[in-house]
Amino acid sequence: MTAKTVGAGELLSPQQLAVVRERSDLRGTWLVVHAWGVIFLSMAMFAWFPNPLTFIAAVVLIGGRQLGLAILMHDGAHGILTKNQKLNMFLSQWFCAYPMLAETGAYRRYHLKHHANTQQQEDPDLILSAPFPITKKSFRRKVVRDLTGQTGYQQRKAQFLNAIGPSDWPLSQRLANFNKKLGKSALTNAALFAILWAAGHPWYFVTLWVLPLLTWHQFITRVRNIAEHAMVDDDDPFRYARTTRAGLFMRAVLAPYWVNYHVEHHLMMWVPCYNLPRAQAYLFANGFGERMEIKDSYFDVIRMATSRPDSDDRPGELKHNARRRRVEGSMGEGFEPSQDAA
Template sequence: MSQAVSPVEITTPKNTIPLKATNCQKNTTMNQNDESSRPNTPTPSEVIRKKKDVQRQLKQLAKPVVWRFVLALSVDWMVIVGAMLCAGMWPTWWVCLASVLVIGTRQHALGVLGHEAAHYTATRYRKANDAIGMLLCFWPIGGSLTGYRRFHQRHHRHLGTEHDPEMHFFQSDEWKIPVKTAAPVWRFIKGCLGMQILDYAKLIRSLLPKTKTEWVGIPIWWACFALILWVLDSLWLLGLYAIAIPTVFWALIELRGWTEHRGIAETHRYKTHWLFQQILFPHNVWMHYEHHQWCYIPFFNLPKARALDETTPVVQLRDVFEFLGETDHEAYARNNGSHLTLDHFSDQVLHCS
């Protein structure tokens, strides 16, 4: 019968050695505790693997899906047509007013989809991309795809600087910060009433067509639109549609643009209520932070792109408005990380210039 081994002895084939290396045990235990208490810092190979994985995901997200774009476009146009039909069937002042409001929100949505086409994310075929962007997005709101594309490239290239063309539309006292929430709301109401039409005219001058195709195409499009309504004995609806552009459409453009970049050098990263997403921020345009990081990703994949960045905080839209009423903007940027980092994961992020 074998003899039990003492817990303080180590048995070898030749003899039994008293365990005097008690300090080694203690040191080993301490090292194990130290290792378990250390933060789980990724190794260089893990970092490289993470970058490659994110690059692969971004590449997948960047693929245009034309049916997704056409579906969103079709819904916007159906709402516009529906609003015009309602006004035509019940031409009371309040139905017409409601129709103008609805049409203006969808014209804004068309502008957002036109912005997608300006980034070549409608379809991978560039000629088809531009044709859709011109005929169904920009020309119906009196805009130019080529003019907007050049304007918007300068916005991405000179974001937040004096060379950013969008900054020139927020020079009035009502937009200056710190500002009370009532000021931009009042500005929005005045915009809906057509009291900011001079600013809208300034925008149109900034977006003049850069090609003969658009110089000729825009008036032809509007002539065809008028002809269709005339044939339907509803030419007066053209005025209803057109008046929404320098009023509701422009008021929405101004307010949204103001919430995206004001008060910081780059872009706010926020979330907002579903209703605001539909009216003020259609087609995921409220994910403007992600757009400025990865402007080649179509709007319907921006939520997935947002999920890839877990480091930059996301605030509520109301927090942005509260911030714009504060004076210590640098403290806000430090606490909320509201700055644009173009390269969280990848050295191959596309700069939108």
């Protein structure tokens, strides 16, 4: 069953629609530059003031911008990052998707199924939200696995094994398969490594790129997944998704580039991320605010998501991970989007 929808004309006036539909080559390009600027400045901060606190800060800031790159790739997949579609795909692919071991076209095919079937049985993202609420013990286990790199390692391992193909394939076939699925990602990551090598910090590729990707980025991706669709209504388009209010600090470390405006995105998926706050203001002005699923903070969402009594905790009861299922094309061929629910 497909998800219910609300027509754009029922939500906003023609004048309001014209404003929120507007796409900007300058703004889209600036957001990509901003993401990479934060990443390199975070590395520079640690290089200038090397100590445990600046290292942790760099990992958190870089992991947040890695999520930011995924968000900008998401807008690219919708064709709304910039007005010029060639620029949209160029930025989305080479500066957002490939560095994150993803691919915009494959993600688009997967993601549009999510929009067409939001919170229905055919929704490929339902696996991310269905297990909630869970116990606090279960959530703590997930956080530990995320922040120690275990979840990220298992997902990337599955992705690489899929890319190199079965061991009984001839070497030429395995190389061709790898090149098809991860060749451009390998190229962009090699370019990043070369830049860091030239800057005199080659080890930053491991400590301040791979490590944030496998730890903090993994954790905040989980929190984002919970906030967006866990414990929402499956029969009301104003409550299929959740918007979560976020201040400056949370936007810096957990919710970059307006990703927290998720109800607005599902109501009008053709609105660029940089226009979502304006879209929300129009929806509120038009009297839809009370109908929308909105939480005041990510802490409120986590409290609700961990409301199941610890007495019901059953480690290993639910396992929605790469051992159960590989979703082709969620972030790129062979990437597993789901996170274990045990």
